[in-house]
Amino acid sequence: MPSVWSSPDRPAYPHHALAAVLQVRTARVHVMLWRRANEPFAGTWALPGGPLLPDERLGTSIARQLASKVEVHQLAHLEQLETRSDPDRDPRGRTVATAYLGLVPSHLDPLLPEDTAWHPVDALPATAFDHGSIVGSALARLRAKLSYTNVGFALAPPAFTIADLREIYVAAIGYDVTPTNLQRVLLRRGVLEATGELSAPGRSGGRPAMLYRFASASLEVTDPFAVFRPPTARTPQASRAGREIGQEG
Secondary structure, X not given: OOOOOOEOOEOOOOEEEEEEEEEEEOOEEEEEEEEOOOOOOOOOEEOOEEEOOOOOOHHHHHHHHXXXXXXXXXXXXXXXEEEEOOOOOOOOOOOEEEEEEEEOOOOOOOOOOOOEEEEEOOOOOOEOOOHHHHHHHHHHHHHHHHHHEOHHHHOOOOOEOHHHHHHHHHHHHOOOOOHHHHHHHHHHOOXXXXXXXXXXXXXXXXXXXXXXXXXXXXXXXXXXXOOOOOXXXXXXXXXXXXXXXXXXX
């Protein structure tokens, strides 16, 4: 592997690969960030990533960068998000960055290096470069894909109750949905299937809930016309979504 030369005065290479890795933790969407030790932006938080080496493809580069922060196999989904090319985004000189969106299921707790931590996307600390904006783009992409694909598989544990899945969806899409309507929509789309097993009884007793799983663990378009939006939105797509996942009745 070629060595990577870098200093505060100039970027190592003109093209970088970054990853916005998201996970639902404690009912909030979090992003994985690491604290920069060097200038520029020393002490601020940044997305994991780094320079694209001369002999690398983007996919190889981001896998290498992520391997230094988190075990790559713990990512349930990884896709290219966007490319940032603002000439002034790096004070050291012109640097183009290609960002990826990565998703970690909620039941995993990856072991992170000391300089790396999870941060709620709705309460980000000071971030380096344009990384805070990239986190916003990653969250918007996730919310959009939850409306027409089965990408929820990459956020959920292998088996879950509908109440558990609702908590994940509410955190990810940013507004409330009823368990009944969420279950109805996802079952109608063929996204979920019952495992045939029941959850363990809770402390207060009560009837155990049915456990479900995602029918597929690879990304699929399940409804190209549906959009998960708040029922109060005034668009045809939102009206449809409101009928699907809004109030019962």
